[in-house]
Amino acid sequence: MNFFTTTLLLLFLTACIGLWYESQEEQQKILLPFSEKEQSLIALHGPWPNKPPADAGNSIRENYHAQALGEKIFLDPTLSSSGSIACASCHQPDRAFTDGLATAQGVTSLERNTPSLLNTAQNIWFGWGGESDSLWSHNIIPLTAKEEMAASAELIQQIIVNSANYNEQYAAIFGNGANAQSSEQVLVNVAKVLAAYQYTLVTEPSKFDIFRDALLNNNIEQAVQYSLSAQRGLKIFIGKGQCHLCHFGPNFSNGEFADIGIPFFTDDSVDSGRYNGIKTMKSSAYNRLSIYSDNNEQSERTVSINLQHRNWGEFKVPSLRGIANTAPYMHNGSLSTLADVINHYSTVSEERLHTDGEKIVNALKLNQKETNDLLTFLKTL
Amino acid sequence: MKLFNILLSNMLFIAPTALACQVDGGQTTTAGNISLSYKIINTQVKISQPFSIEIKLCQESTPFTPEQLRVNAGMPAHNHGMNYQPKITKLDKGHYQADNFFFHMMGNWEFEIDVLTADEKQSFIINYTL
Numbered sequence: 001m002n003f004f005t006t007t008l009l010l011l012f013l014t015a016c017i018g019l020w021y022e023s024q025e026e027q028q029k030i031l032l033p034f035s036e037k038e039q040s041l042i043a044l045h046g047p048w049p050n051k052p053p054a055d056a057g058n059s060i061r062e063n064y065h066a067q068a069l070g071e072k073i074f075l076d077p078t079l080s081s082s083g084s085i086a087c088a089s090c091h092q093p094d095r096a097f098t099d100g101l102a103t104a105q106g107v108t109s110l111e112r113n114t115p116s117l118l119n120t121a122q123n124i125w126f127g128w129g130g131e132s133d134s135l136w137s138h139n140i141i142p143l144t145a146k147e148e149m150a151a152s153a154e155l156i157q158q159i160i161v162n163s164a165n166y167n168e169q170y171a172a173i174f175g176n177g178a179n180a181q182s183s184e185q186v187l188v189n190v191a192k193v194l195a196a197y198q199y200t201l202v203t204e205p206s207k208f209d210i211f212r213d214a215l216l217n218n219n220i221e222q223a224v225q226y227s228l229s230a231q232r233g234l235k236i237f238i239g240k241g242q243c244h245l246c247h248f249g250p251n252f253s254n255g256e257f258a259d260i261g262i263p264f265f266t267d268d269s270v271d272s273g274r275y276n277g278i279k280t281m282k283s284s285a286y287n288r289l290s291i292y293s294d295n296n297e298q299s300e301r302t303v304s305i306n307l308q309h310r311n312w313g314e315f316k317v318p319s320l321r322g323i324a325n326t327a328p329y330m331h332n333g334s335l336s337t338l339a340d341v342i343n344h345y346s347t348v349s350e351e352r353l354h355t356d357g358e359k360i361v362n363a364l365k366l367n368q369k370e371t372n373d374l375l376t377f378l379k380t381l
Numbered sequence: 382m383k384l385f386n387i388l389l390s391n392m393l394f395i396a397p398t399a400l401a402c403q404v405d406g407g408q409t410t411t412a413g414n415i416s417l418s419y420k421i422i423n424t425q426v427k428i429s430q431p432f433s434i435e436i437k438l439c440q441e442s443t444p445f446t447p448e449q450l451r452v453n454a455g456m457p458a459h460n461h462g463m464n465y466q467p468k469i470t471k472l473d474k475g476h477y478q479a480d481n482f483f484f485h486m487m488g489n490w491e492f493e494i495d496v497l498t499a500d501e502k503q504s505f506i507i508n509y510t511l
Contacts, residue, residue: 124429244487245486245487245488246486248428248486248487249428249429254428254429254485254486255429255485256429256464256485257464300431300465300480300481301431301465301481301483303468303481304465304466304467304468304481304483305464305465305466306463306464306465306466308462308464310461359458359459359460359461360459360486
């Protein structure tokens, strides 16, 4: 064996031994030290499940019969102009209520990624641009938008009336059959039963939640079950990464909007995101101040939202719960994997961000180990 | 005795005036001849949850109504303000409540309160760490 071959073999063996030791280290059950400040921050990202914000505008949200009817309607493709598109066509239950596509496909192709409906009741605003201020009112958009399900209030009323099963359940909930109400009221009520079903879509406590509770209760035996890589990733999340500034709280989202340097150009136009979202919400006939809201309380945000120049190109801060199951990512589905997302934050150019926007995002420049650790952590949510 | 009565009557005059310029349990700051007393009302500030502040304004130790009162908040290190515009309600002369404050992230915020009279504008910056 010559010198060159021997050197290569030695290098290879060294690398193998290094990887073996690293893997042995990773398998050790160790709790990293978390400072008081870190523990305080970790505590704020739970407990889970978390009671969703109240929605006084939908008085049947917690009605069991409404939830059951809402599930049936959610799966029903006849509530579309083509008769072939259901809510579940994009929000697929076995795909974490997404569709796995970069952008959604309704009657036509859309320009935004299908968000998961898991834990959706935790949101304050609904839609990537916050086009709606309540879950129930947001259902009206995909039901009736010509690019999505393209149904009409009249069509929806007709479907409910013509189904003895639907109409009987509808009457039990609302006191009258759909035939005794205006088509507009039926549309609103169908949106509310859908929201009642969506309210039930709640994820179970995650590995992070188990770790969080164990850490705060000083249950070391349980806490060390959380991998070292995930613990290091958590430290990055609340430390160097500052991810918690926006992805905050039990739902890992502050519920607001941000420009993180993802282009807002579409194939043939621009998507102004929050800017147009605010306008849409304020002019909506179904917002929290409307006659269709069962109660106009909890409308402080609707009343006081402030349209600003920096809202242009801002998009909703999504929840990170279950994020490993909802690829691709971003409002336009432009990032295929979670690793791509982390790479985006590692390398983002500040020149891409608004000059008058929030100066929070800057390139993290994570090394490979930090990237892997942050990825491991995100997968535990 | 006469001196005592004079002192006592002065105190009785000053005490209500002082109270009229102080928010109960609040803090006070001054700019020029204007004092601003304030406090966050009834609740611990939480991320993305609404809260209100109570304000009392005095000029030369007397409650007064300015031509305009503007309130807002921002995070100077992050170069952004709030996403919402607070609503001001006048409770009495020089006495206000500002609702619909929402702090949407942790960190150092500044309340920005502008008091405009016919002659001048006084700006108050009050730091708050969430």
